[in-house]
Amino acid sequence: MHPTRWGDPARAQALPDGARGMVELVFGVDDRPALDAAPLPPVAIDAAVLAELARAVGPANVRTDDETRRVRTRGKSTPDLLRARAGDLTDAPDAVVRPGSHDEVAAVLAIAVEHHLAVVPFGGGTAVTGGLVARRDGYAGVLSLDLVRMDRLVSVDHISMTAVLEPGLRGPEAEALLAAEGMTLGHYPQSWEFASIGGFAATRSSGQSSAGYGRFDALVVGLTVATPRGRIDLGTAPANAAGPDLRQLFLGSEGAFGVITAVTVRVRKLPEVKVYEGWRWPSFAAGAAAMRTLAQSGLLPTVLRLSDETESAINLADPAAIGAEASQACLMITGYEGEPAAVEAKRAAVTAVLAGLGGTGAGTAAGEKWAHGRFDAPYLRDSMLDAGVLVETLETATFWSNVTRLYDDVKAALTAALGEPSLVLCHISHVYETGCSLYFTVAAKEADDPLAQWRAAKAAASDAMIDAGATITHHHAVGTDHKPWFAREIGPLGVSVLRAVKADLDPTGVLNPGVMIP
């Protein structure tokens, strides 16, 4: 992916006319073209070191050309895009190294330790919290460790319903390989088309079907990790009492403790049917209460999402209708995947609960519309940025009794910080028995310095989350952007433990320096 844009260039699109009309109405259009061919800093790594890397992974797999370096620069947060659009590619890696196996990863790490090179594991490049922006100072250079060649479905176990996947597999590739075995992972984050298995594990990703399939960390039953001090293999049983669960220490470690070189995941049978439908609720609170009832009844569909009044209005209305007349109904999406009889039974049970709680069925058209467009939002963001509208997302989670406070506080913080004209949308994207996540999307007319504008809003929202006792991130990870709030969330002793683990596994600090650990 180009550092200024999301995804496949062929799918990039100007704003549809209707949307452009809406943007014009709300924000005013202010075309801001991106500087797509900005220059890169010179390669800082010695030729002798590059030759050593080439001996480890093969000459074709050590790249220093501009194009290769450019597309491994940063991730896909709006600040990442804004900096790249303004021609700032100062975070470009010096070289991109593509190991083909665990042993080649280990060999690259040994070279990195010897020459004190920072190593940034790279899967799909879809990070949105600065996880690909390693600290550069004090290092002899930065390597992007691109796992693209490690793209095998290593093995499947049809009895245990598990599969061993390599980290460089992208979402669609992994699903295609599993589908040939009659299996599915069922993990569909919005970044799914580009994001990788290793990235899902390293960031504790959560997908749009998490209600049915579980978060990615719940899917992982085993891990292999390469560290500067050697290899670790974890996962002897679905669960055990053999000390702390060390799998949960490497899940979420964002490349700071090691490079995940294989992941053993729980899989399910490929669903025979998928049904998505819409429900309308008189208010966000009413819809949220219904989600809570489902979660606490053990009656969750595969997909369960709920947009607040503003987001529902944007999604449901004709662009021209945005404004005072917009419907105040909140849109919920329910989805069911599996065998036909099980899907129908679950759907009937959920339908009875939702109807009993005051929901109004809105049919499958609304559900299909959501399913059809579920991976498109990042393309729309690019078009909005082109039109001078700042768009970004952020997310958090808390326990049910704290949801209203968290929602109000974060929304107020964002609204106050962004000023007028701005929009703050929210949906509940993931539910649990004891709580849920809140996912906010904001749009605001770009200020002269949109980066500073966004940083102020992000800081205000993050303060509101931590002040409310919620988490700084439900599924976007810590990266570099969230570190100050993450430190508040886990406290000084939590930070101390992470540093101790880091010092043990990566004594010279070459692994993704500056990322995750405050």
Next chain:
Amino acid sequence: MHPTRWGDPARAQALPDGARGMVELVFGVDDRPALDAAPLPPVAIDAAVLAELARAVGPANVRTDDETRRVRTRGKSTPDLLRARAGDLTDAPDAVVRPGSHDEVAAVLAIAVEHHLAVVPFGGGTAVTGGLVARRDGYAGVLSLDLVRMDRLVSVDHISMTAVLEPGLRGPEAEALLAAEGMTLGHYPQSWEFASIGGFAATRSSGQSSAGYGRFDALVVGLTVATPRGRIDLGTAPANAAGPDLRQLFLGSEGAFGVITAVTVRVRKLPEVKVYEGWRWPSFAAGAAAMRTLAQSGLLPTVLRLSDETESAINLADPAAIGAEASQACLMITGYEGEPAAVEAKRAAVTAVLAGLGGTGAGTAAGEKWAHGRFDAPYLRDSMLDAGVLVETLETATFWSNVTRLYDDVKAALTAALGEPSLVLCHISHVYETGCSLYFTVAAKEADDPLAQWRAAKAAASDAMIDAGATITHHHAVGTDHKPWFAREIGPLGVSVLRAVKADLDPTGVLNPGVMIP
């Protein structure tokens, strides 16, 4: 509990006549009375230090009398009992300290650090892998940190369905306090009548209703821990992507990283009905396959257990019928708890699956019999030890495709090591989508040195587990007994990480020294 016996002395019982006849038939009875009033080693801690402790927690809460020290000596493994029965109480703590709050725990830890006292957190005293047997050498003394006074239900959240519990609450007390709120934890390990909330968390306990309520580590959404370096509070949301899940580092830490002073747990509505019933299967393999089908269909009852041929024969048969004529049918227990309609719906669905797979319903009498006697086995063990029969349990877990190998290998190792006459029984006690646990009970005629006899059998079984790629413990924890095999399970780098965390949180090593960390 007395160090030579399980539980409530009033419930201790001689072997029932029928059982005694069976024991006589199989093993021969060889009465071996326990030495119940063995002497204790002198108190090694200075009076000045005891006075300092008394200032921290109150004079009434620092005890050095024989009776108090005696009942805090070791746990309840068969080796623990054998040593106590032989009059060996050398592991008795020097003093028993009973803090009443987090701050008092912290104050005791500070004194322990200052005077280099080993601190053994004590909940119910039901440990079965040596978790209460701290290393003594190099320490100025051993404190049993009895959490019995920290027995409050701190708060309940009826919206989020969570509750904050103190660590000293025993199973029945916790359930009674929650029941008054219309809630249940649903965590019923065999030790439930005596074991504590803190112990459940520190050892990753799993209960007999884990299929419905989940393992204890799955119930925990928040933790507060006192360490020599200060306090840590974890749990801002049901789940998040804010780095590694540090809750999972303290769960299973067995007192080696800190003292758990509060646990926030997910609770459920108190069930209106509980139904338990039996099923018969032509073989252990057929029953296990049915369990796997249920788990992989998302159709789990609240309780799901399956005894192998030998255990079923012991459980089902008249004692006189044991032998070649014993029925080869395997007994499965299914249990359903919840609201009547949900229970009936789940029961009907499970019944259809089990009947379709070749199971034969055995009615509720078998289920009720199991439910009635579910906490009694440890009393029976005492009676068997009195009769000169060595009885012990051990357990493991693996993925479904490996269950047959693990079962065969562990059973063969135990049988070979114990020699004749011996019995090796097994049941599947906990199931997951990807695998299950195996719980073995052995009985053998006591050799002249039953401790050495058991250690050899335990080592052989443990080797078989690790050689098969399974875990050394599904829910009994590491303690001191499992350390060599735990080290093989997580490898040298896993051990290194645990030591690094320990060194960070407990720099002088006062917390349960020698326990859990290889």
